[in-house]
Amino acid sequence: MVEASTPQSHNELSPQLLAADEPGPFQVLNPLAGSPILLVCDHASCRFPKSLGDMGLDPFARRCHLAVDIGAGPLTEKLAVSLGVTAVLAQYSRLVMDCNRQLMDPSAFLQFGDGTLIPGNRNLHQSDKDLRAEALYWPYHAAVDKQVQRLRNIGPAPAFIAVHSFTPVMNGEARPWEMGVLWDTDTRLRDIFLQDFTAAGFKVGDNEPYSGKAPQDFTIDHHAEEIGLPHIGIEVRQDLIDDDAGVDKIAKVMHTIIESIPKRINGAGDVEERTRVHDRG
Numbered sequence: 001m002v003e004a005s006t007p008q009s010h011n012e013l014s015p016q017l018l019a020a021d022e023p024g025p026f027q028v029l030n031p032l033a034g035s036p037i038l039l040v041c042d043h044a045s046c047r048f049p050k051s052l053g054d055m056g057l058d059p060f061a062r063r064c065h066l067a068v069d070i071g072a073g074p075l076t077e078k079l080a081v082s083l084g085v086t087a088v089l090a091q092y093s094r095l096v097m098d099c100n101r102q103l104m105d106p107s108a109f110l111q112f113g114d115g116t117l118i119p120g121n122r123n124l125h126q127s128d129k130d131l132r133a134e135a136l137y138w139p140y141h142a143a144v145d146k147q148v149q150r151l152r153n154i155g156p157a158p159a160f161i162a163v164h165s166f167t168p169v170m171n172g173e174a175r176p177w178e179m180g181v182l183w184d185t186d187t188r189l190r191d192i193f194l195q196d197f198t199a200a201g202f203k204v205g206d207n208e209p210y211s212g213k214a215p216q217d218f219t220i221d222h223h224a225e226e227i228g229l230p231h232i233g234i235e236v237r238q239d240l241i242d243d244d245a246g247v248d249k250i251a252k253v254m255h256t257i258i259e260s261i262p263k264r265i266n267g268a269g270d271v272e273e274r275t276r277v278h279d280r281g
């Protein structure tokens with residue numbers, strides 16, 4: 001089951017970011033599932049609102065790793081379907097508005113990254129930023145919040161898993177890891193993923209290629225850390241999931257790990273059992 005958002009309606013005099021015939025800012029997979037797991041994917045999409053044109057970017061730049069976490073959306077969808085768990089995915093490019101940043105962070109509207117200028121984000125007025133935040137950022141985070149509250153109301157604190165992917169080369173430097181586990185102070189899911197990814201033969205970065213202790217990340221800090229949910233950021237190297245076969249392979253590994261989480265942290269029975277009990281939708 002999929003809950004699709006629709007563009008926010010505004011009165012006719014105010015400018016609109018999304019047209020009525022465009023997808024809404026987010027989608028929710030399995031919005032009524034009962035498993036104490038929530039997957040989120042902030043950077044799932046390379047879609048741009050028609051109203052912003054090409055933002056001065058060529059077709060390559062509009063699909064590159066600055067625009068989207070390549071493979072992360074399909075991987076999140078595959079996991080949501082195979083595990084029967086809830087997932088919330090953003091439906092527009094992070095170059096339009098990075099949902100994993102504080103609103104005040106300049107990189108919420110990236111102007112330059114990895115050798116590429118983003119002309120459509122230069123000299124933005126506050127009203128441009130507000131328009132994007134109202135149309136994309138707040139609806140997405142409200143959808144995540146709604147699912148966190150729903151899952152907390154029906155069972156143990158859900159494990160909050162943010163799925164990302166990283167480019168093998170950044171600013172000319174090759175990265176040695178295949179997977180990364182990003183965490184700050186809560187080691188519950190970090191220990192599980194680090195141990196199981198390593199056992200599955202992957203080179204795992206422990207708070208690499210990014211650190212969960214970095215202050216600029218927003219989604220996990222805001223939705224999970226503040227209220228003590230077990231949480232983790234998973235980073236998968238993009239070349240491992242840039243086609244269907246790769247997504248299938250990594251999804252199988254992650255499926256087994258995620259399926260084991262409720263028992264390992266809550267002793268709360270397996271995923272299927274909880275789904276049977278609660279998912280009547």
Ligand SMILES: [Zn+2]
Nearest residue numbers: 043069164165
């Ligand atoms: Zn990402």
